[in-house]
Amino acid sequence: MTATGSRARRERLRAETTAEIKKVALELMASGGPDAITLRAIAREMGMTANAIYGYFATRDDLVTTLISDVYTALADAVDAAWSATPATDPAVRIEAWANAFRTWALVNPQGFRLVYGDPVPGYRAPEGGPAPEAARRVCTGLTALAAAAWPHARHLYRDSAFDWSDFDPGLLDKVRPAFPDLPPAAVALALRVWGHLHGLVSLEVYGHMHNQTTNPEKLFREEIAQLLQTLGVPRRR
Amino acid sequence: MTATGSRARRERLRAETTAEIKKVALELMASGGPDAITLRAIAREMGMTANAIYGYFATRDDLVTTLISDVYTALADAVDAAWSATPATDPAVRIEAWANAFRTWALVNPQGFRLVYGDPVPGYRAPEGGPAPEAARRVCTGLTALAAAAWPHARHLYRDSAFDWSDFDPGLLDKVRPAFPDLPPAAVALALRVWGHLHGLVSLEVYGHMHNQTTNPEKLFREEIAQLLQTLGVPRRR
DNA sequence: ATCGCAACTTCACGCCGTATAGTTTCTGCA
DNA sequence: TGCAGAAACTATACGGCGTGAAGTTGCGAT
The missing domain is CATH 1.10.10 (Arc Repressor Mutant, subunit A)
Incomplete structure (x- = not known):
């Protein structure tokens, strides 16, 4: 033995x-x-x-791919944890927590953010499949949960939405539709748009492009969340 | 001679x-x-x-800095041109043109977009001043023009805005305030937020992160513009 | 005792930025 | 017209990079 x-x-x-x-x-x-x-x-x-x-x-790129996957998973864990730590009864608080966790993680791990969302390393080309898309989908699923929480208040804004399921990647829908069976395609589109909004503000900040424009990026981000909740019609508890 | x-x-x-x-x-x-x-x-x-x-x-970084500046200027030219080519009488059309020009430029020049907004090149560190921030401010000024065009319709949304001029970089304000003397700080904050929204969606698309989520990023971007105009209250001509 | 294999090293190649020193070619002045 | 000097460019070299090929060492299994 x-x-x-x-x-x-x-x-x-x-x-x-x-x-x-x-x-x-x-x-x-x-x-x-x-x-x-x-x-x-x-x-x-x-x-x-x-x-x-x-x-x-096998190669340096293999190592980088693994690191991206690990770091992306850590990001997904962070935002999921923030979401889960807030009461399901208050969508505004949950959404705010998610968004703040996203930005905070990025500011604490700026190099990780660059690794995941930027050009990771000279000459690196991402492989097709693998676990990094998996982490990306976890983030997107989290965002869809966000949209789902807001949907009762926001649905009237998207009555004439032209989206249907074929507009989205099947791999994403496999995770999203079972989790939120009643959610229409328009809500997934909303989730992706919100992703873009938050990613853009955080990305500009992490890469230093906001620095030359505003002295208070945090305030801008708070305004973003406030306006997001207001646009979606999610009530903010006093 | x-x-x-x-x-x-x-x-x-x-x-x-x-x-x-x-x-x-x-x-x-x-x-x-x-x-x-x-x-x-x-x-x-x-x-x-x-x-x-x-x-x-003098160094490779000097060359890269020059290139960033040139490429950023080309981007600023492109969006400015799209803006100027549309009638000042129709804010919706102007805003749509600006946003589309931004995305189109990025998709036609993806490597330029990465050069300007990403990690340009291994080991590169951007210098403090120089003409690249100048181009960035041109873009931001263009965005402020966008906010200014929408402001008559949107101002009621920002009545209790907490922003004041000290929240913004003086260098930006030097360009913006003379151009739009009546515009309040809240409108500049709106401009930066819109920048973030558009940058985020385009950035995710250019870096391939949208590919695993939606089959139709263009449609998503069109929806973004439509929702932007709607939330700002800018009327869309039929 | 010996085989086989995994872990690791050594050496080599071609890339990169860049410092130093040498060469060519042209300019402007006596 | 001849020559000093500058400008443009080359040659050589150093250290760092990813990586391929071949060699070495140590240990478990037979």
């Missing part, structure tokens, strides 16, 4: 090394931006040769 | 070479993304040595 025991041990060591590579890569990213994620720097930090990493990730 | 004549000729040659460097750099960017802007590739394309470029730009 030493056979299975030592194989288990080998696999454990392997998993630990893999975890360390990712940990060091994320540290490098946090301090030097996504560009600082280089195999040689990671190896240097770990007291290894750069080529040793090829035993764990 | 050969003195001044030949000096003029030298300067002309110099200007021509500078222009060629920028032209080749933009071609490389268009075909291979901002990462493809390398001094060696440019030089190769021009039949020169990489070091020759140092006679025209």
Whole structure:
């Protein structure tokens, strides 16, 4: 039985090394931006040769893909947690919590935001499938929950909506329609638009483009949430 | 007079070479993304040595800064032109034209969009001042014109706005306030929020994040414009 | 005792930005 | 007309990058 025991041990060591590579890569990213994620720097930090990493990730892009997936999942966790921590009975509070969690996460992890939503690393091209789209869909599903919470108040605004299910990706609908069976296509369109609104404001802020325009991006974001709730007709409790 | 004549000729040659460097750099960017802007590739394309470029730009970052400025200016020109080509009497048409020009430019020049709004190039850090912020302010000023056009219809939505002039960058206000003397701070906040909305949707589309969610990003953008006009109360002519 | 394999290193190649030094070519003045 | 000097450009070199190929080491299984 030493056979299975030592194989288990080998696999454990392997998993630990893999975890360390990712940990060091994320540290490098946090301090030097996504560009600082280089195999040689990671190896240097770990007291290894750069080529040793090829035993764990086939290419640098594979490593980056994994990191994107991890970081994106962390973002999804953060916004989901904020949502779940608020009472289902008060849509305004939930929506505000979601949006604030999104912005806060981005400001705390600006390099992670760049990794996930920007050009991650020179020459990187994202693969087709994988778990990163999965995390993206979690975020979109969260946004749809947001739209669903607001829908009773907002539906009258979208009576003549021209959207139908074919306008959306089946992979997204597979997650969204079972979760919200009564929601029409127009609400998913609303969710994606809200995504765009929040992403845009946060993105401009993270990339420093807001800095030259406003001295108070937080206030602008609060105004955004307020106007969003008002537009949707979601009542704000005093 | 050969003195001044030949000096003029030298300067002309110099200007021509500078222009060629920028032209080749933009071609490389268009075909291979901002990462493809390398001094060696440019030089190769021009039949020169990489070091020759140092006679025209002190560092690669200097070249990139110039390119960002040029490309950003081209974007500002495009949206300004679309705005000016529409009748001042119909705010809805003007706003729609502006927004469509913004998205269209981004889709036609995706790499330019990434250069201006993303991480331009590995290791690049933008300098403080320079003409790129100038182009950014032109875009913001255009957006303020948009807000100003809608303001007669939209002002009632922002009666209890908490914004004042100190919330904005003086450099922006220097351009905006003389152009729109009657506009309150709330309208500038609205302009920046609209910027965020449009930037977010276009950015998600350019970076491929919308692809996994909707099959019809154009329709989503049209809906965005329609809802924008509706929430602002700007009448749409039939 | 030996085989096999996983982990890791060494060496090499071609990319990159850029510093330094040398070469060519042309300008402007004596 | 001849020559100093500047401008434009090349040559060489350094360190950093991703990565392919080949070699080394150590350990479990037979």
